[in-house]
Structure formats: structure tokens, C-alpha cells
Amino acid sequence: MLADRNYYLERDSSKVLDFGCGDGRHVYEYRDRGFDAYGFEIRPAPVLRHGEDEKRFGLALTGKPADVPEFEVSASAYRIPFADNFFDFIFSTSTLEHVQDHGLAFAEAARVLKPGGVAIHTFPARYRLI
Secondary structure (H helix, E strand, O other): OOHHHOOOOOOOOOEEEEEOOOOOHHHHHHHHOOOEEEEEEOOOOOOOOOHHHHHHEEEOOOOOOOOOOOOOOOHHHHOOOOOOOOEEEEEEEOOHHHOOOHHHHHHHHHHHEEEEEEEEEEOOOOOOOO
8 A cells, every 4th residue: 555655664763553463463563674663553452472572563552451342432532642743654553443532643643743744544344243
């Protein structure tokens, strides 16, 4: 999708954010390929390979464990704990259908995305059982 938009990430300098990273699998996939990748999650779900990896995951914890449904999320839970204009690429995979306040989530993503950066968000197929 990025190449279709003539946008290419540099392995040695591009910063990537997985918005709604869950267990962190995609963060580690990008890191294994040489990218400076980070994750954001509202649950204590990331499975760290190393203790020092904790700094790569920004958590806005709601106080509930990862396996307990979250029906009310405060505005502070959408605060992405990274600096303004930090990321070149933000993506989410099957995350935004769970977000309650899209305006706030997109505003936060825009805040941490560099000018000229790209965000891609994918959703599950319409008729896929969840």
C-alpha cells in the first residue's frame, strides 16, 4: 500500500507505530526487519522479548487486564505517550472497530505523525465473525 502511494520507509531511520499493538507481534516483525518500531496499547498486552523493550511500548492503561472487555475508555486512554511529529508511518490492524472516539484517536495519531507521514488502518471484512 505504501509503494502504491510512492512512499518508502528507510530501514535505518523510519519510525513506525503500531496503534493498538496487542501482544506486540507486528512491532517485533518490523524490528526484525531493521525498522525503529514502537507499539501503543490501552491494555497490558505486549509480550516483551527483553525487559528493555518496555520503552518501545507506550501504554495508556485502563487498569483492566487484557482479557477483560473494555466498554468505557476515558479520553486519557487515547493519549499516545510519544512526542509530537515522532513517527513516519502509523498503522493499525483490526483496531479501529474497537475505538469509541475516532476523532480523539485520529487527532492523537495526527499529533505523533510527522508532516508528510502516512497512516494506514485496516479493518476486518464486513462479514467476518468477530
